[in-house]
Amino acid sequence: MPDRRRALYVTDLAYPARGRRYCDEDIFLTSRLRDDFDVALCHPLDAAALMDAFDVVVVRNSGPVLHYQREYDAFRERAKAGGTRVYNPLTGRGDMAGKQYLLNLTTAGHPVIPTVDRPEDLHLLPETGQYAVKPKVGADSIGLAFVPREQLDGLAYGDILVQPRIDFRYEVSFYYVDDAFQYALHAPDPERRWVLESYEPTDADLAFARRFIDWNTLDHGIQRVDACRTREGALLLVELEDLNPYLSLDLVPDRTRDSFVASMTESVHRFLDAQPRG
The missing domain is CATH 3.30.1490 (Dna Ligase; domain 1)
Structure with missing residues (x-):
């Protein structure tokens, strides 16, 4: 039997996120990823010191990097210099690279706030x-x-x-693994962003979300397209989350959750197969 691949799973289990519990999602995901990988969890501040011993570094609910920007920048530089395989890959053009993309998308005429x-x-x-x-x-x-x-x-x-400040009807999020749509959730009450319910997207909704997935050109990884529905009925992009998007997996049906885990697992394997080790 071939050696199992080793994954360093980066998460801040104690991060006090409003309206959601990072730790529950990461405990669940790592419990399932262990079916395919040897998994170890670490805080984002420990990732640079530990990552050389692993086949892949999976960055998940690691919290806003502005709280540790210098250390995060050093982690990125070390990972790039050493050919460390980081998932999501560090080539994202969305929130991973800051908010400049909102300016770029506005200038290019995309449907963004x-x-x-x-x-x-x-x-x-x-x-x-x-x-x-x-x-x-x-x-x-x-x-x-x-x-x-x-x-x-x-x-x-x-x-x-x-x-x-947009007077919107509701916010909606579309969740992707690589370029494959997984599920959508929406917040019916604009004042309660993280009180989410299942959402059945239309073909037009998916076409909207897909244009930003295509724009980002991230071959592997998890992305969340956040949008708002205006009073006139149009969708406008709020954020393109491609660093460590929270997934709200506790709010989707078991079948959807299982499908997501399978898609993520296959995606990490494909990423490792496509990226020679540095």
């Missing part, structure tokens, strides 16, 4: 009662503020993004 980062571009945003101001390196709504139009000119630009 309009986003600018310079005062001279404020005229490109639609007129609305309030505007969302968020740091470019933000996560989990850290640093998010809402301001009226008359305060926009006085903001300290450079490290912030400005968007119109």
Whole structure:
């Protein structure tokens, strides 16, 4: 029997996420991944020191990297230099690389909440009662503020993004492994982001989500496309999560959860088969 592959599973089990429990999801996922891999769990601050002993580093619910940005940057550099196989691969163009993609998608005309980062571009945003101001390196709504139009000119630009505050009907998330759709969940109440229910997407919904999966060009990995449904019925991208998206697996049926685990397991194997060890 060939040697089993070794996976270092990176998670912050104690991270106090609002409205969800990271630890439960990662305990479940690692219990299932052990069917195919020899698995060890570690905190993100320990990953760089431990990763050389493993065939793959699986980054999951590791928390916002802005809390340990210097260490995360060092982990990325060491992994790239040593040819360490990190899943998701470190080539993502979404949140993994910061919020610049929201500006790029806006400029390219994609269906995304309009986003600018310079005062001279404020005229490109639609007129609305309030505007969302968020740091470019933000996560989990850290640093998010809402301001009226008359305060926009006085903001300290450079490290912030400005968007119109959208009066949306609900938020919806589409979950993918590689380029394959897995399931969707939505939050019917805009004030309760993490009170999620099953959502049956239309063909148009899936076409919307797929354009961002295709744009990201991430051959392997787990991605979550977060969108909001406007009052007019359109979908607009809120975030493209490709670093460590929470999956809300406790809210999907057993069959869907089993299918996701199988898809993820196969994806990690394909990733290892496609990437020679450095």
